[in-house]
Amino acid sequence: MTLYADLVVARDTGFRLAAHLTIEPGQVVALLGPNGAGKTTALRALAGLVPLTDGTVRLDDDSWDAPPGVFVPTEHRPVGVVFQDYLLFNHMTALDNVAFGLRARGTDRATARTAARQWLDKVGLGDHALTKPRALSGGQAQRVALARALATDPRLLLLDEPLAALDASTRVHIRAELGRHLADYPGHTLLVTHDPLDAMVLADHLVIIEHGEIVQQGPPAQVARQPRTDYVAQLVGLNLYRGTARDNVVTLDDASGGGELTVAEPATGQVHVAFPPTAVSLHPRPPAGGPRNSWPVTVVHVEQHAHTVRVRLDGMPPVLADVTPATVAELHLSPGTPLWAGVKATETTTYPS
Numbered sequence: 001m002t003l004y005a006d007l008v009v010a011r012d013t014g015f016r017l018a019a020h021l022t023i024e025p026g027q028v029v030a031l032l033g034p035n036g037a038g039k040t041t042a043l044r045a046l047a048g049l050v051p052l053t054d055g056t057v058r059l060d061d062d063s064w065d066a067p068p069g070v071f072v073p074t075e076h077r078p079v080g081v082v083f084q085d086y087l088l089f090n091h092m093t094a095l096d097n098v099a100f101g102l103r104a105r106g107t108d109r110a111t112a113r114t115a116a117r118q119w120l121d122k123v124g125l126g127d128h129a130l131t132k133p134r135a136l137s138g139g140q141a142q143r144v145a146l147a148r149a150l151a152t153d154p155r156l157l158l159l160d161e162p163l164a165a166l167d168a169s170t171r172v173h174i175r176a177e178l179g180r181h182l183a184d185y186p187g188h189t190l191l192v193t194h195d196p197l198d199a200m201v202l203a204d205h206l207v208i209i210e211h212g213e214i215v216q217q218g219p220p221a222q223v224a225r226q227p228r229t230d231y232v233a234q235l236v237g238l239n240l241y242r243g244t245a246r247d248n249v250v251t252l253d254d255a256s257g258g259g260e261l262t263v264a265e266p267a268t269g270q271v272h273v274a275f276p277p278t279a280v281s282l283h284p285r286p287p288a289g290g291p292r293n294s295w296p297v298t299v300v301h302v303e304q305h306a307h308t309v310r311v312r313l314d315g316m317p318p319v320l321a322d323v324t325p326a327t328v329a330e331l332h333l334s335p336g337t338p339l340w341a342g343v344k345a346t347e348t349t350t351y352p353s
């Protein structure tokens with residue numbers, strides 16, 4: 001059951017979205033792009049909140065939009081949406097908010113409330129069933145919105161900047177939790193976000209749009225390795241690993257390339273470690289002094305962007321480094337050059353995975 005979307009939406013402001021998306025069952029596709037690129041328009045077109053000007057949206061043979069003949073309104077699409085500001089009803093309890101979607105689809109009151117209670121338990125809010133949204137924290141409100149979207153058993157889950165309203169520390173936890181729910185969700189997910197970290201951690205496939213058109217797509221690691229535009233290079237330029245933390249040392253998984261990193265914040269258990277390519281320094285010999293990580297690497301690829309050069313290096317772990325053109329000349333960087341990579345522990349961010 002593939003979701004096919006050939007989205008064409010022309011606005012009278014002159015903006016035109018023309019993007020082709022496919023999402024497989026269980027897949028999480030992240031749609032990234034600068035302000036005004038057309039991300040929300042794409043999400044709204046899938047939800048049936050904006051009709052297509054041309055193209056089609058269909059789930060296998062079930063057509064939802066195919067102008068001029070076919071348009072299935074939102075309430076008749078098997079779609080769950082989590083909006084950035086959650087759009088919870090303030091006069092209703094958390095339970096009634098979650099039950100609402102089911103009631104709107106014709107489920108009787110008792111069945112809707114039973115299902116809503118189960119979903120609140122699943123997102124860890126069983127004790128807050130009778131709380132009204134204003135008395136919930138941002139993270140709790142986000143979970144209610146997710147439970148409401150999932151309670152209707154949608155085939156397509158649409159998440160519009162689902163973590164944007166949260167403060168940084170809550171965001172870390174809710175991101176990990178959302179990742180667990182998405183891993184269990186068998187349907188198709190589209191995540192619209194500005195945040196490359198959300199996209200890299202939560203999605204299997206990135207689609208980047210600029211000016212209404214797709215400029216690049218692929219698995220996160222591939223897009224990060226081979227960005228095609230400056231915007232993409234800046235956006236996804238993130239070294240991201242998984243491993244097991246014990247105090248300040250993280251032993252990286254084989255899938256992340258192995259090796260060990262010393263991090264600033266002590267942690268235990270499974271974690272992600274991230275740092276930007278600008279935090280990586282390159283040296284001809286092992287760098288001396290300071291609380292830094294250093295390990296031997298070999299240059300795989302050197303790519304010039306507008307103001308920096310991105311260097312892809314193999315090692316344990318492999319790493320991306322952004323350096324100046326002067327450094328490229330000074331260190332004679334070309335594929336095969338052996339070097340040492342250095343990253344200060346204080347430049348790393350660690351969070352539970």
Ligand SMILES: Nc1ncnc2c1ncn2[C@@H]1O[C@H](COP(=O)(O)OP(=O)(O)OP(=O)(O)O)[C@@H](O)[C@H]1O
Nearest residue numbers: 011012013015033034035036037038039040041042
């Ligand atoms: N209801 C509307 N009527 C006409 N034009 C619209 C409407 N909504 C959005 N647009 C225009 O469509 C274009 C794409 O907007 P959209 O909100 O989809 O971008 P976005 O990538 O989601 O941006 P942001 O990250 O700022 O939310 C913009 O030029 C915007 O002005």
